[in-house]
Amino acid sequence: MPECEYCGDEFEDEKDLHLHWGDEHEEELNSHDQEKVKKAERKVEEQKEKELQKKKRYAGYGLGVALVLILVGFVGAQVMQNTGTSGPKTSFDLEGQPMIGEADAPVTVVEFGDYSCPHCARFEFGAFQKLKKNFIEDGDVKFYFVNFAFLGPESTKASVASECVYRQDSSQFWKYHESIFENQKDGFDTDSLVQIARDNTEGLDYEELRTCIDNRESIGDVRSDRQLGQSKGVSSTPTVYVDGRKVNNWQYSNLAQQINKALEE
Ligand code: CA
DSSP states (O other): OOBOTTTOOBOSSHHHHHHHHHHHOGGGOOHHHHHHHHHHHHHHHHHHHHHHHHHHHHHHHHHHHHHHHHHHHHHHHHHHHHSSEESOOOOOOOTTSOEESOTTOSEEEEEEEOTTOHHHHHHHHTHHHHHIIIIITTTSEEEEEEEOOOSOHHHHHHHHHHHHHHHHOGGGHHHHHHHHHHTGGGOOOHHHHHHHHHHHOSSOOHHHHHHHHHTTTTHHHHHHHHHHHHHTTOOSSSEEEETTEEESOOSHHHHHHHHHHHHHO
């Protein structure tokens, strides 16, 4: 161990000894020893600088990692929230509801929808068309539409009209249903709802349809549809169930995933 020749103290190494000289014996040092002190001080400075750079690097790295973890957590949470199903499995009494697909299809999909709801229109022309092509036409899924008319008098009127068409000729329902969504942006009144039927269905008695709409002959069905939804906790549209399980996201990819899962059960 180097020993201080001025006071006799011992030090770990030369550098510490020289630093001690600078602290305690500055006035006694010859120029040669002063050089040694400066060199030791420079070394300490360099080391400090290196440590600092290292810390900065790690801090940067740590921050990067933290950000990635936050992002992964966030996206993960989003994915968790936006896929799958939620709530307990429920069963519906779907007697008297329009259905498309094979009666013995193994999986049942139910949509609660409102004819004035833009998301329902998006569902109709997006996910539903793909479902039709990939699952309904193949006999894997039967699909029911239930009115959840909650956006005002025009919604209710369109629902009444759709139920009137269903009563007159259930085979014309789905074409009419789609056409109502196609004309959503223009709003609905009796004239427009009858006209949509004239333009898009075949063989109906259109005067009878007008009377049915004007007299709200099917309002009971529209009300009981909504009650069915409310009894299951439906509060927005579209709300979609796959085999009695409410999906967290009605995008096609999630629906297809849930249907495939149900097909395996
Ligand atoms: Ca209905």
